[in-house]
Amino acid sequence: MQVVSPAALRERPLPPPGEDKNDSGRVVVVGGSTRSPGAVRLAGESALRAGAGKVALATVEEVLAGLAPLVPEAALVPLATGADGSIDVDEAPRIIEHAGDADVLLAGSGLVDPDHAVDLLDRVLPRTGATVVLDALGSAFLARRPDGLHHLDGRVVLTVNPRELAHVAGADRDEVAEDPVGTAARVASSSRVVVLCGGTVKHVVAPDGEAWVVEGGGPGLATSGSGDVQAGIVAGVLARGAAPLVAALWAGHLHARCGERLAASVGPVGYLARELPAQVPAVLAELG
Numbered sequence: 001m002q003v004v005s006p007a008a009l010r011e012r013p014l015p016p017p018g019e020d021k022n023d024s025g026r027v028v029v030v031g032g033s034t035r036s037p038g039a040v041r042l043a044g045e046s047a048l049r050a051g052a053g054k055v056a057l058a059t060v061e062e063v064l065a066g067l068a069p070l071v072p073e074a075a076l077v078p079l080a081t082g083a084d085g086s087i088d089v090d091e092a093p094r095i096i097e098h099a100g101d102a103d104v105l106l107a108g109s110g111l112v113d114p115d116h117a118v119d120l121l122d123r124v125l126p127r128t129g130a131t132v133v134l135d136a137l138g139s140a141f142l143a144r145r146p147d148g149l150h151h152l153d154g155r156v157v158l159t160v161n162p163r164e165l166a167h168v169a170g171a172d173r174d175e176v177a178e179d180p181v182g183t184a185a186r187v188a189s190s191s192r193v194v195v196l197c198g199g200t201v202k203h204v205v206a207p208d209g210e211a212w213v214v215e216g217g218g219p220g221l222a223t224s225g226s227g228d229v230q231a232g233i234v235a236g237v238l239a240r241g242a243a244p245l246v247a248a249l250w251a252g253h254l255h256a257r258c259g260e261r262l263a264a265s266v267g268p269v270g271y272l273a274r275e276l277p278a279q280v281p282a283v284l285a286e287l288g
Helices: 006-010 038-049 061-067 089-098 114-127 136-144 162-169 173-178 180-191 226-239 244-266 277-287
Strands: 026-030 054-060 075-079 104-107 131-135 156-160 194-197 202-205 211-214
Touching (some): 006 277, 026 089, 026 226, 038 226, 075 089, 089 114, 104 226, 114 131, 114 136, 131 136, 131 226, 136 162, 136 226, 156 162, 156 226, 173 180, 180 202, 194 244, 202 244, 226 244
Parallel strands (some): 054 075, 131 156, 156 194
Antiparallel strands (some): 194 202
16 A cells, blocks of 8 residues: 655646636536535535636525625536425436536535435436546445446546445445455445545545555544535546546545644644635645
8 A cells, every 4th residue: 555645646747727717627516405505615615726627516506695605716506405405306407417518527515315315316427427526425326336337437536434435335334444445445446436535544545456545634624524625626636637546646635734734723623624625725836
């Protein structure tokens, strides 16, 4: 298992930024609910901070008035709301339409029910040709359909925490704790995805078994919304043209270093996930 370091990242450099927003890639973020409206904001802003040229937020219509002033740079896609405050699954055709010209589809941030996530994404993901970032409860789709993204030929990054990884793998949490790389490798191989699993340390595993560890970050990253930020960074780097493994390595490192920068100024815990995205450009600059 290899350790992600600045030197290792410089050997796998990111594509340079585009000359205008159309050259830097378009990301569509699908997620959120009336119970978790901020997740798509965190993911979308993080994608922009990582270099995406355009971002659209597709979420329940009720929350868009509050989101609009928080991310004025993003386009907004209002979706009908189901009885439980989540995206109505019948909105799948509209999501597919808006994702049609996207470079990256980030799905799952802010979804609150695994069964709903599967029902919605089962109508969307098999019909997309975009590179996919599957985040958080969106991972339940792969637990139900391990081969559901095979048509994308490996253009998928799965961003999960250990509990979510256990669910996808059909394992218990103790098994993940004892062998996170082995568990992630099984998921990566069977579903043909790059796995980025957070935790005390992060693990990145490719479908061919190539494995990396991202150390550091600190306890402050274990805060609500932090995973949405990391997923957004992955999406932004992918939009720039990075390969899935490269995007996962860079995003894991960027997320960890952003946490360390805030810890140095605020303290090891207590900073908020919404403070992380603003640190991304500085860390990118440090890495050259």
